Amino acid sequence: MGEVLDSSNVSSSPPPQALLERLKDYGQEDAFALWEELSNEERDLLVKEIENLDLPRVDRIIRCSFKSQGLPAAVIEPVPESNVSTVEERTMEERERWWKKGLKAISEGKLAVLLLSGGQGTRLGSSDPKGCFNIGLPSGKSLFQLQAERILCLQRLAAQSVNEGSAGIVPIHWYIMTSPFTDDATRKFFESHKYFGLETDQVTFFQQGTIPCVSKDGRFIMETTYRVAKSPDGNGGVYSALKTSRLLEDMAMRGVRYLDCYGVDNALVRVADPTFLGYFIDKGVAAAAKVVRKAYPQEKVGVFVRRGKGGPLSVVEYSELDPSLASAINQETGRLRFCWSNVCLHMFTLDFLNQVANGLEKDSIYHLAEKKIPSINGHAMGFKLEQFIFDAFPYAPSTALFEVLREEEFAPVKNANGSNFDTPDSARLLVLRLHTRWVVAAGGFLTHSVPLYATGVEVSPLCSYAGENLEAICRGRTFHAPCEITF
Secondary structure, three states, rough: OOOOHHHOOOOOOOOOOHHHHHHHOOOOHHOOOOOOOOOHHHHHHHHHHOOOOHHHHHHHHHHHHHHOOOOOOEEEOOHHHEEEEOOOOOOOEEEEEHHHHHHHHHHHHEEEEEEEEEOHHHHHHOOOOOOHOOOOOOOEEHHHHHHHHHHHHHHHHHHHOOHHHHHHHOEEEEEEEOOOOOHHHHHHHHHOHHHHEEEOHHHEEEOOEEEEOOOOOOOEEEOOOOEEEEEEOHHHHHHHHHOOOHHHHHHHHHOEEEEEEEEEEEEOOOOOHHHHHHHHHHHOOOOOOOEOOOOOOOOOOEEEEEEEOOOOOEEOOOOOOOOHHHEEOOOOOOOEOOOOOEEEEEEEEEHHHHHHHHHHHHHHHOOEEEEEEEEEOOEEEEEEEEOHHHHHHHOOOOOOOEEOOHHHOOOOOHHHOOEOOOHHHHHHHHHHHHHHHHHHHHOOOEEOOOOHHOOOOEEEEOOOOOOOOOOHOOOOEEEEEEEEEEO
16 A cells, blocks of 8 residues: 555445445455455446456356366376377478478468467566577577478478468467567567567567466455456467457358467477478378487376277376376387377377367366465465366367477477576577587588687578478588578
């Protein structure tokens, strides 16, 4: 509260009766507990705040989520081998075929890209959106720029694959989910960088929702006397956000059939990967995910499992997997029984996205994350309610997994430099090492004044998407690491 209120400017009018009755219906009348102490201005803010909440929906989410907490989950089984395309079993012929099939679909405008970018770089020591982060590559490019340039490169490759040349480039539409905390900064970043060379109308920003934080007994936690504590509804909020912002219709109108969906904080993400898309179309499934092999039993990653006999695939968080199951070995393959970890690289059909949005809304089950919530009484323990992107998989009639190598496609940027893993430094080295291998394979040479394991070269995504077409630039040439190779 802070300031002493001049009681003369506060009328003693009670809270609006109808609104108070509605709150009582849902057991949330405590939101008005401090009404007497509020100034008229604060009372207006509080009324507006409550009126803006979809109370029946929020109440349903709280009740369903609390109720599902104690329910026994179906027994967990390993993912059947037939659901997975492993790297070792993948033939050159398959890769070629899938790559071409994917490029053809891209050239026909059937693929759009969906980026989950609601998070701030708090753990990276920055309040900017994570995508603005520069991990220290020679080019100084941000994560957003690397991803935009991969899209530009693919558009060109897709046009060339059907001999259209640059005249026939079909733009890949990029849907970017922000949160109330990152929306404005993200839009401004794209504007100030002229959309990194993309057309402004091929990028659509939309915001994920927020949801009230609640106490152990399901009541709203008040952040101030006139504001309910709220937090973003998790990256799985993308489904309801796409529905409420009418973007699923927008996609259908553009002729989009498939969605490539990924998290912003991966420096090696192959955005709109044609090989993955070709595999996905080939399998004819509703959903697919890229997976990497779990490095060791205790690694803190969610893994794909099968829920119940013949049930759907779903993801189990590392904290929910019993240690004995986490270290169980499959005697036939010699691998961990639960080895396919989820790295937030997904492919969905548009039809399936519609089903998921409706199914999740109907079931209204969110994960309860126990956190310290800022409240009137200092920090209070309570719950943030969130959905995760992988909550879609239990709704899928069929899911295919596609193994990728982490050194080629997974360089997470989550923690500040100085942490033990997933830092900008570790991601930068993964990019430099991979690109160095591309350059050497294309006949290039490297000189370096620091040990090669601590440096390397960066290939601009505008030159090469996945190591292709580098011979003309690299053969017989020597590059001094660290540097960026552009046209």
